[in-house]
Amino acid sequence: MDKKLVRVSAALIVKNKSFLAALRPVNKKLGGFWELPGGKVEPNEDPKDTCIREIREELNCNIKVNDKITVCTFDYPDFILQMDVFECELIKDNYPSLIEHSALQWVNAQNIFDFKWVPADRDFLPLIKEKYLL
Numbered sequence: 001m002d003k004k005l006v007r008v009s010a011a012l013i014v015k016n017k018s019f020l021a022a023l024r025p026v027n028k029k030l031g032g033f034w035e036l037p038g039g040k041v042e043p044n045e046d047p048k049d050t051c052i053r054e055i056r057e058e059l060n061c062n063i064k065v066n067d068k069i070t071v072c073t074f075d076y077p078d079f080i081l082q083m084d085v086f087e088c089e090l091i092k093d094n095y096p097s098l099i100e101h102s103a104l105q106w107v108n109a110q111n112i113f114d115f116k117w118v119p120a121d122r123d124f125l126p127l128i129k130e131k132y133l134l
C-alpha cells in the first residue's frame with residue numbers, strides 16, 4: 001500500500017542571526033528530537049496560514065510569514081513528509097511561550113549542529129546556516 005503523504009508547514013523564526021528551535025516531548029513520535037515549530041496543513045488551508053495558526057497554538061505568539069525557503073521531502077517509515085519551510089519574523093512585542101514543546105532554544109551558526117534534529121531537517125540545515133546565520 002502507498003504511504004500517506006503528510007503536508008506540513010514549518011516556521012524558521014529568524015532574529016539576530018539565529019532562529020528558534022523546539023524540542024519534541026519524549027512521549028510523542030520523534031520525542032527528544034529538535035524541530036522547527038509548525039504542523040500539519042489542514043484541508044484547503046494556505047500553508048502560510050498554517051504557520052501563523054500553529055505558531056499561535058504552539059508558542060502563543062504572532063508572526064509575519066515571509067518567503068518560502070525550501071520544500072523538504074522525506075521518506076519516514078510510516079509516511080512521506082512534504083514540508084514547506086517559511087522564513088518568519090516575530091511581530092513586535094511578541095515573545096514565544098513554551099506550551100506544547102519541552103524546550104525552546106535560539107540556534108546560531110556556532111551551535112546549530114549540536115542539536116539532535118529530526119531526520120528530515122538535517123537535509124536543509126546547511127542551507128539555513130549559510131543563508132540566515134552567517
Ligand SMILES: Nc1nc2c([nH]c(=O)n2[C@@H]2O[C@H](COP(=O)(O)OP(=O)(O)OP(=O)(O)O)[C@@H](O)[C@H]2O)c(=O)[nH]1
Nearest residue numbers: 008010028029030035036037038039040081118120121
Ligand atoms: N513542525 C515540524 N514538524 C516536522 C519537522 N520535521 C519533521 O520531520 N516534522 C514532522 O512533521 C510532522 C508534523 O506534524 P505535527 O507537528 O502535527 O505532528 P505531531 O506528531 O506533533 O502531532 P500529531 O500527534 O497530531 O501527529 C511530524 O510527524 C513531525 O515529526 C519540523 O521541522 N517541524
